[in-house]
Amino acid sequence: MEALAEKDLAHLLHPATNLAMHRKTGPLVIERGEGIYVWDTHGKRYIEGLAGLWCVAIGYGEEALVEAATTQMRKLAYGQLFASRSHEPGILLAEKLESWVPPSKRHTGPWKFLFGNSGSDANDTQVKLVRYYNNVTGRPNKKKIISRLNGYHGVTLASASLTGLPPFHAHFDLPIPGVMHTGCPHAFRHAHPGESDEAFATRLADELEALIQKEGPDTIAAMIAEPIMGAGGLIVPPEGYFPKIQAVLDRHDILLIDDEVICGFGRLGTRMGSEAMDMRPDTVSIAKALSSAYLPISAVAVPDWMHEAMLEPSNQVGAFAHGFTYSGHPVAAAVALRNLELFEERDLVGHAARVGVPFQARLQGLMGKPFVGNVRGKGLLGGLELVADPGAGKRFDPSAKAAIRLAALAQEEGLIVRALAGDTIAICPPLVITEAQVHELFDALERAIARFA
Numbered sequence: 200m201e202a203l204a205e206k207d208l209a210h211l212l213h214p215a216t217n218l219a220m221h222r223k224t225g226p227l228v229i230e231r232g233e234g235i236y237v238w239d240t241h242g243k244r245y246i247e248g249l250a251g252l253w254c255v256a257i258g259y260g261e262e263a264l265v266e267a268a269t270t271q272m273r274k275l276a277y278g279q280l281f282a283s284r285s286h287e288p289g290i291l292l293a294e295k296l297e298s299w300v301p302p303s304k305r306h307t308g309p310w311k312f313l314f315g316n317s318g319s320d321a322n323d324t325q326v327k328l329v330r331y332y333n334n335v336t337g338r339p340n341k342k343k344i345i346s347r348l349n350g351y352h353g354v355t356l357a358s359a360s361l362t363g364l365p366p367f368h369a370h371f372d373l374p375i376p377g378v379m380h381t382g383c384p385h386a387f388r389h390a391h392p393g394e395s396d397e398a399f400a401t402r403l404a405d406e407l408e409a410l411i412q413k414e415g416p417d418t419i420a421a422m423i424a425e426p427i428m429g430a431g432g433l434i435v436p437p438e439g440y441f442p443k444i445q446a447v448l449d450r451h452d453i454l455l456i457d458d459e460v461i462c463g464f465g466r467l468g469t470r471m472g473s474e475a476m477d478m479r480p481d482t483v484s485i486a487k488a489l490s491s492a493y494l495p496i497s498a499v500a501v502p503d504w505m506h507e508a509m510l511e512p513s514n515q516v517g518a519f520a521h522g523f524t525y526s527g528h529p530v531a532a533a534v535a536l537r538n539l540e541l542f543e544e545r546d547l548v549g550h551a552a553r554v555g556v557p558f559q560a561r562l563q564g565l566m567g568k569p570f571v572g573n574v575r576g577k578g579l580l581g582g583l584e585l586v587a588d589p590g591a592g593k594r595f596d597p598s599a600k601a602a603i604r605l606a607a608l609a610q611e612e613g614l615i616v617r618a619l620a621g622d623t624i625a626i627c628p629p630l631v632i633t634e635a636q637v638h639e640l641f642d643a644l645e646r647a648i649a650r651f652a
């Protein structure tokens with residue numbers, strides 16, 4: 200085994216990894232990247248079909264971002280936003296984000312952006328914000344948060360609790376109290392035979408209503424949802440789902456937290472995924488493509504009315520006591536700002552919408568291939584669900600590790616994709632992918648599927 204791989208096995212504890220399997224297979228060590236491609240230490244080239252971890256939206260090797268980082272590092276390598284300190288990149292990024300995050304339902308003024316470093320900490324911040332907000336508005340019992348089975352919201356104690364996937368709870372003594380999960384809007388798995396989208400969405404909204412009634416509407420503060428579920432199985436909700444869910448939430452004065460960590464910044468062919476999925480959220484979490492992952496940065500968009508409610512209380516009890524050393528780190532903020540400027544200069548959202556058309560057509564074209572049970576997606580996001588018997592919709596036994604095997608074959612064919620829960624393969628390439636490269640990606644995937652059969 201090569202020296203780097205040996206050192207990996209000796210010294211690294213890999214996140215989100217089957218540790219026993221890793222000891223057997225060793226790592227795939229990636230050395231460099233350019234556009235939609237990365238190369239391993241043997242010089243083999245791959246299409247990065249997951250944009251890293253759904254994040255390198257602008258593609259690899261973007262010199263303008265390197266330039267933005269080094270310029271800012273030379274000027275002011277670190278600056279803080281605690282205790283009224285501020286700096287130019289943080290201020291200008293917050294200003295820029297106003298035009299990227301559509302107004303919330305009850306909006307009258309600009310968003311306020313509270314920066315962090317990851318999607319997980321953004322969602323932790325969301326939990327703390329709704330607690331704070333309800334405490335200071337005299338509703339101390341209104342604290343619980345509803346998430347969804349198969350939702351993915353991160354791995355810190357609160358975010359992992361919101362995540363609706365068993366391995367994120369088992370052996371970690373999670374979820375924390377006050378988090379509960381409602382049904383997953385995955386029609387292929389959970390719609391009744393012959394049930395229309397409309398009827399399935401209505402049933403999910405009724406299920407949500409029943410959960411709220413059981414728990415007590417006055418005890419529930421918010422619901423969190425991704426516009427399209429990513430890591431939990433690439434699940435596209437049925438038509439009309441969010442308006443029906445929101446009608447239930449509105450009836451009980453329950454906020455909707457929009458987790459845009461994957462869907463934000465053009466992924467679905469719109470600025471935010473909420474626009475593509477008919478969602479009108481109250482607060483928003485953003486990360487990943489915000490900086491195209493050149494540096495870690497996240498943010499929570501806080502509506503003006505929530506901010507207003509927090510002003511006086513923070514005067515009474517002391518500081519609004521939340522934030523990180525690296526909240527709005529100036530180098531990360533400068534990179535994110537430049538990244539969004541490039542998105543605008545290159546119309547990357549429009550590009551994603553346009554290239555999303557052949558992307559979705561090729562995805563649909565996989566139906567009918569061996570073991571392909573269902574395909575789904577929007578824009579430049581796609582999922583392919585494998586089944587043992589497509590005719591009967593019969594699932595693979597989990598021990599078959601079907602998606603993991605297909606992802607391994609794709610890797611041999613020079614394509615990196617991700618195996619998800621529920622035997623699903625996720626495809627989420629950098630937004631800069633061209634139409635010709637979309638065909639290259641799906642050609643590689645089809646070769647892998649042919650070998651899987």
Ligand code: PLP
Nearest residue numbers: 317318319351352353429460461
């Ligand atoms: N929310 C969503 C929708 C995500 O997909 C992820 C990560 O994939 C997170 C939150 C957590 O982000 P991070 O891994 O940066 O903590």
